[in-house]
Amino acid sequence: MILGDARSGKLPDHITAFGRALRRAGVPVDSSRVVLAITAAEMVGVARRDDLRAALEAVMVSRPQDIGVFDEMFDAFFRNPELAQQLLSQMLPKAAKANPVRRKARVQEALSVAGLKARTPNQGETELKIDAAMTASDQQRLRHADFAGLSASEFRLVEQLVREIPLPLPPIRSRRERAASRGHRPNWARALQEARRHDGELLRVPMMSRRPQPLPLLILVDISGSMERYARLLLAFLHQATHGTPRTAFAFGTELTDLRAAFRHSDTDQMLELANDAIADFAGGTRLGASLAQLRTRHKRCLVGRRTVVLLITDGLDTGTPEQLEEELQWLGRHSRKLLWLNPLLRYDGYAPLATGASVLHRHAHGMLAVHNLSRLEDLARSMAALMQRG
Helix, strand or coil: CCCCCCCCCCHHHHHHHHHHHHHHCCCCCCHHHHHHHHHHHHHHCCCCHHHHHHHHHHHHCCCHHHHHHHHHHHHHHCCCHHHCCHHHHCCCCCCCCCCCCCCCHHHHHHHCCCCEEEECCCCCEEEECCCCCCCCCCHHHHHCCCHHHCCHHHHHHHHHHHCCCCCCCCCEEEEEEEEECCCCEECHHHHHHHHHHCCCCCCCCCEEEEEEECCCEEEEEECCHHHHHHHHHHHHHHHHHCCCCCEEEEEECCCEEECHHHHCCCCHHHHHHHHHHHCCCCCCCCCHHHHHHHHHHHCHHHCCCCCCEEEEECCCCCCCCHHHHHHHHHHHHHCCCEEEEECHHHHCCCCCCCCHHHHHHHHHCCEEECCCCHHHHHCHHHHHHHHHHCC
16 A cells, blocks of 8 residues: 555655654654654555544654644644645645634744745645744843743743743741851850850850741642643743752642652753653643642641742633632641742733632732743842832
């Protein structure tokens, strides 16, 4: 049996090109998966498009967050049988339309790798010339670019830039003490030792001061579908920026996922890989109340003596019951020092938390900060310090 174009039998090459385009779009596709995809195509045939889609998805997609990218890429590659020869160039031509198809930024960039000819349904042969260079924007423009609107190459560049942004938090005085020239009480044990060296004369009174220590952090990151582009960047940012700070990290969507084991690794790429393996409900819904209930019943010891600062990263689009969210936020407020809401929806001028979950969260949060671009992340430390000093 000859698969693909009966005149040339090039479908294995097309599937190979399809796998390369998926890899450029960030989907982990290696040579073994491409071979499995070719074998699957041979078994199901090409008579039914839905069967071919299901077979390729079964062997080429291993992560829930990549299903949407695969669907858009499959539609782009296999929507027109007359494009078989062009698929060898690993690109779908961009036909002139009144309403162009809107795709994910990384899918569009993965497709735009070369210029070629295409036949559109309403036009004759049209030569399309597309610049294949992955031009990286300068840092000044990227500082104010919304994370949700970045292309694949810009996203990778920003992911490296966020790791260099510091997040110095103001220290607090702990209960442990140390000897100092000035402090809150005399160090009588040291005073007796010094008096013994000077025949009982006490020349000065040594003091004791409290040791400064960094504030412990509890990081809660929303990994629902609306937070897809923000979750990875903010996890990379907080992993590097809070290095050396006592921290506990969790991801939540429809359930709570413990990321403490992933955050123990010093390498951010390895942390992201382990976090991706641990999260089972990526790009799903948001049930913040139920997730906080799991935190209260299973991990309440993460909150240390009302000194913990909670960084809640979410857009507030909760699908759970507001009564449960209200109850859990009250408990969280009683057992933490500050609850800071990091909200990417503040990128919109005039944003107001009108959704049910957002309004409940707004009542209990001590402050709401924007985290939708590099500029906001650079100002995050100053804004957090101001909120910590308030009250």
